[in-house]
Amino acid sequence: MTTPAGSQAPHAPRSHAALADYVERLGDSIARRAMAIMYANPFWDDRFGARGRRFAEEDGRHHVAYLCEALRQGSAGSLERYALWLQSVLTTRGMCSAHLDENLERIGGIILSEELPDAHVAVDFLDRARRALCYDGGAARELQDASDAIGVAVRRILESETPSWRDEWGRDSATRLTANVEWLVSYLADAMHLQRDDQLAGYLAWLADFAARRDVPAKAVTSLLDALGSALDRLSPAAMSLAADTLSRGRALAATIQSPAAR
Amino acid sequence: MAVLYPRPHEFTRMTEQTAPAAEGGRAPAADQVVTLRERYVAAQLAGDRQEALRLIREEGLERGLDAPRIALEVIMPAQAEIGRLWQENRIGVAEEHLATAISQLVVSTLYAHFPRAASNGKRVIVACVEGEQHEIGARLAADFLEMAGFVVHFLGANVPTDSLVAMVRSELPHLVVLSSATTLHLAAMRSAISRIRLVGGTALPIAVGGGVCGWVPDLADIPGVSCTGTDVHDLVETARRLTGVA
Numbered sequence: 001m002t003t004p005a006g007s008q009a010p011h012a013p014r015s016h017a018a019l020a021d022y023v024e025r026l027g028d029s030i031a032r033r034a035m036a037i038m039y040a041n042p043f044w045d046d047r048f049g050a051r052g053r054r055f056a057e058e059d060g061r062h063h064v065a066y067l068c069e070a071l072r073q074g075s076a077g078s079l080e081r082y083a084l085w086l087q088s089v090l091t092t093r094g095m096c097s098a099h100l101d102e103n104l105e106r107i108g109g110i111i112l113s114e115e116l117p118d119a120h121v122a123v124d125f126l127d128r129a130r131r132a133l134c135y136d137g138g139a140a141r142e143l144q145d146a147s148d149a150i151g152v153a154v155r156r157i158l159e160s161e162t163p164s165w166r167d168e169w170g171r172d173s174a175t176r177l178t179a180n181v182e183w184l185v186s187y188l189a190d191a192m193h194l195q196r197d198d199q200l201a202g203y204l205a206w207l208a209d210f211a212a213r214r215d216v217p218a219k220a221v222t223s224l225l226d227a228l229g230s231a232l233d234r235l236s237p238a239a240m241s242l243a244a245d246t247l248s249r250g251r252a253l254a255a256t257i258q259s260p261a262a263r
Numbered sequence: 264m265a266v267l268y269p270r271p272h273e274f275t276r277m278t279e280q281t282a283p284a285a286e287g288g289r290a291p292a293a294d295q296v297v298t299l300r301e302r303y304v305a306a307q308l309a310g311d312r313q314e315a316l317r318l319i320r321e322e323g324l325e326r327g328l329d330a331p332r333i334a335l336e337v338i339m340p341a342q343a344e345i346g347r348l349w350q351e352n353r354i355g356v357a358e359e360h361l362a363t364a365i366s367q368l369v370v371s372t373l374y375a376h377f378p379r380a381a382s383n384g385k386r387v388i389v390a391c392v393e394g395e396q397h398e399i400g401a402r403l404a405a406d407f408l409e410m411a412g413f414v415v416h417f418l419g420a421n422v423p424t425d426s427l428v429a430m431v432r433s434e435l436p437h438l439v440v441l442s443s444a445t446t447l448h449l450a451a452m453r454s455a456i457s458r459i460r461l462v463g464g465t466a467l468p469i470a471v472g473g474g475v476c477g478w479v480p481d482l483a484d485i486p487g488v489s490c491t492g493t494d495v496h497d498l499v500e501t502a503r504r505l506t507g508v509a
Contacts, residue, residue: 001470001494001498002490002491003483069447069449070446073481078478081478088350089350092350092351
């Protein structure tokens, strides 16, 4: 059993109890507002629906509760531990790490907008939790780290090999492409980490269905995935091989999925 | 997505210690324990209570595996495995509850087989704090304290702080053990500790256990906490020391 270090503890963390109390009082509002911002993008409603939003708001309240407890402890450790645990729960249930990362980022932005005293401490804790979502080495981590570079490469490849891509993706094509690649890379990295092709396949099947319902031609999704496959050459040979194999298996599996709904 | 919380592995640790030999025979080998655990998990996943009970009785107790060892090396690791399967979305909430209900039944049957030392007269209250629903680890902590001779009141899951404090006031325990799985109920834990301190005084030791100890390494520094940990054997030794049992 561990006993208290006592008042002589050399590096006793500084509690931010007052900030925690502020944030806690705003907890429900913060969770709802973060979801409102995210659900302004039709992606969220289509992929997860009203039920998903209800659960996500509930999760948002948990995020805030864990943040407040970490603030009271004066240490982000328990929030990081929570983020890591939640990542494993959500990435096996149709979400990707980037979704959780975005939720934590939105919560931080809302706390900042409240202009609470020492709000930067809460944001710093949330940032640490976001960093905890980066896998601890390996090919999946390498892919996470290369996400932005791969996004740039995918766009270049599409510009070069599929000049019609802007027309195919329609309004806000560049913005949609950026988000799609970020999420694709995140789903791919999660699938590699979890060794769960089915998680990537579920997303790819939904993406094809979503695109079709928005009059984006099937060949546009195919071109996007082909470009992603080519852009994986930014990775080391070992990571590229693993990522390309996982993507390939995910695409094959996605083609067999009849009902892509993630709800 | 809905968030439920992992089963706590309260007060448990896979021990390497050698189990006492069965009467007239050798202690069960580690691989026998592993096999029993795997078959037990399979019975849980099948929702087969009869098979789970049969396994523990015929493949465990009747083959010389003592009840405390079954609790620590079969039931709790099985619960950890069930928690992992839920976490990875291999099973749903209903299956997880079904499996856990089977373990609760099995732990109840093991109770009759636990060896008991003579009473040392020291009273202990063991409770999961308000809101905390995960109780198997705390229950085994209570059972192990009782085996060691303590007089234990086990209050189970989600004990309202008001009721907990009222019981401390009426029972005047020599030790209070509080359990929580994660930091989600740490606010309730803090409240319980401070209020128990008010009625029990500073001399009443308060131990904190459960999964929360793995989430908050410096939990022992929360004002009012006497000690923290996740190992039942450590808990028993610490309880002896804190209550002055020789």
